[in-house]
Amino acid sequence: MKSVRLVVEYDAETMHPAHELVCESPRIEREYLLEGRADDGVETILSYVEGDLEPYERTLEATSGLLEYDLRPTGDGGFFVYARSELGDSGRSLERAFDQETIVVVPPIEFRPDRTMRLTLIGHPEDLQATIDNFPPGIDATVSWIGDHAQAVEGRLTDRQREALQVAWDRGYYDVPREGDLETVAEELGITTATASTLLRRAEARLVEDALEWNRQG
Structure with missing residues (x-):
């Protein structure tokens, strides 16, 4: 098994509105995807956001395909997000890219203000390469490091x-x-x-x- 750290960059058409808010709003600093799954075209996620709840909720309510959400402040400058949304074309394509037999995503996935997503994967080298090769148009992945799967412990830190x-x-x-x-x-x-x-x-x-x-x- 090998581990890779990916820096994934979105273009304007593929970036989720909530991630766009992280990039554009001074009131939102970071978002960390803690858990997530997709089933029959519906994505369910649990995230932690550093920043103000109000602008994030406004953006979430205006997002196409949102089915339900629940926001819970933590009292220390952040809040948890539970949300279920219908996946668009790029989201479905990204789901298929990760659907390799040996691939495991090491949480959390970090969404940063520089329009990138940072994440760590563990799996067989051929499946890791297949994931990268199958990212949809508008989403580009760069490998920042490759190591043995034990090195993915570092990836647990954002x-x-x-x-x-x-x-x-x-x-x-x-x-x-x-x-x-x-x-x-x-x-x-x-x-x-x-x-x-x-x-x-x-x-x-x-x-x-x-x-x-x-x-x-x-």
Whole structure:
């Protein structure tokens, strides 16, 4: 088995309106797809969004093919999204691209303001290549790294979480005694203190979980 990290870029015709909002609105920072499935042309997803709920809900309500949704604020600068939508042509084509026998998508999938989606896949090399080759027109994939499937553990951290950890490390947030504070980290990242805290706590939880799992396997 191999793992690959993909950077997927959408054109204007294939980008989902909610992702467009992430790119265009200063009130929405990131969206992370935590779980998702497609069945008979209907996609069901659970996401976490960093930002304000109001503009996201307005965009969601105006989106064609939306069947139902539920938004739940977390109280720390973000909210969860449960939504069911009918897939369009590009969505169905993308679903077929991922429908390879050995492919596993490692969550979360990150939607970024630079009009890209970042995700990690695990599978046989031929199925990984088939997935990339079958992406529909208007959606281009670039491989940022290839490794053994154990390296996909790194893919469990989003790029934004890794960025937050790097800034926190560089500013002495993890020094003993601590030299940097959360406010400094938040200021450098250009986000609120609450959002910075959430990013670091989620990243730390993933790293601890992975370390404990590795210890159990060893």
